[in-house]
Amino acid sequence: MNSFAFLMHHTWNAEPKSRLEIFFSTLKYRINSHIEHIEVTDSLYKKQLSEARQQLEDSFIEPLKIATKRYKELVGDGEVSPSDDQIASHESGLSDLENEHSFQDHELSERFDELGSMFNNSALIQTCSLLEKELKDLCYLLQDEENELISLEDFASRDYIGGCLKYLTLVIKLDNTILEPYLNKIKDLQFLRNRIVHDRGEFLKSDEKLRDNLKIIKEIIKKSSNRVELIEEHRYHELKIKEASYVLDYYKHILEFFQTILWLIENRFNHKLLKSKLIRLIGSTQKKAKIKFVDYKATIGKFEVKYLLTFNGKVVPKQFEVLLEITKRKGAAVYSSYKGPKNDIIEQLSANLREQSFIILNEFHDYVIIRKELGIAIKFVATSS
Structure with a gap:
């Protein structure tokens, strides 16, 4: 069969997809859509911050030019003493303008940092929810394919992901040793998600589990290359995800995790x-x-x-x-x-x-x-x- 006939054969003899293929095809589409959403939103935030900074700079060009001119008139030529510099900066309005510029720039940075952190937190919650839902749907699909009497409900737990993994390894009999390397990062994801959802990312100093929780979060921060931070306030420590790339890493990890599950399913069947x-x-x-x-x-x-x-x-x-x-x-x-x-x-x-x-x-x-x-x-x- 020549190359053209080979191409025609595969073009006109497509077979219907299995339920498993449809599941993983849909999963891939959903995860990539989430990734694109995060990338686009993060890019828009950065673009808006850049535009806002430029507007701030533009608004100070003329006032700074006038104040600088007046400052030079006041100090004249030659060497300027610290006291003369201070007086001239004040009388020309230059020091006030510089302070106001610094204040507004700092306020702008804080506002966009907060917006980014809020989005990153919500994106991380979505990441965990997607992982839970897709694992659950996969368990039900494999139960149907195998006509298995034992259901995922028999492994009901507050740890939804853990329950699904038990079902896949104990009932469907996937090789857990291959999945083990992925689980530590998934546990980090669950820990962060639970702190954000239930405690708004706060670690109360009065909490009796504070020491243990801080030990976990500090290890997560270390592994994150400081893209996650912990800010100490009067009554609590506040968790913030500084970079959207940190959440994107979880999506890439989940893609690899499900790819490995698919390979294990192939072996099982x-x-x-x-x-x-x-x-x-x-x-x-x-x-x-x-x-x-x-x-x-x-x-x-x-x-x-x-x-x-x-x-x-x-x-x-x-x-x-x-x-x-x-x-x-x-x-x-x-x-x-x-x-x-x-x-x-x-x-x-x-x-x-x-x-x-x-x-x-x-x-x-x-x-x-x-x-x-x-x-x-x-x-x-x-x-x-």
């Missing part, structure tokens, strides 16, 4: 989703090809699954190892390769996949959540004749 996609890619070349799962390995940022591909009929060689690699990397990359004796079918398939690499991206569009940061490779290696 014998890679049937990936297998169906590979069959579509290979079946366009050889409809009688059979694929058998061989091995699987997942680590943070890297996922590998190995299949055995067997062709029927008079094809030499008949059997190939197919290795699908999905690796976190800087910038997207999609490629295909073949290693082995000359084989027109596999060589043409590999060439088609290289030339029409977007077909691989389209095929795995709903499987790869953080697509822009991943490399996808399909490698064919002959194993027998």
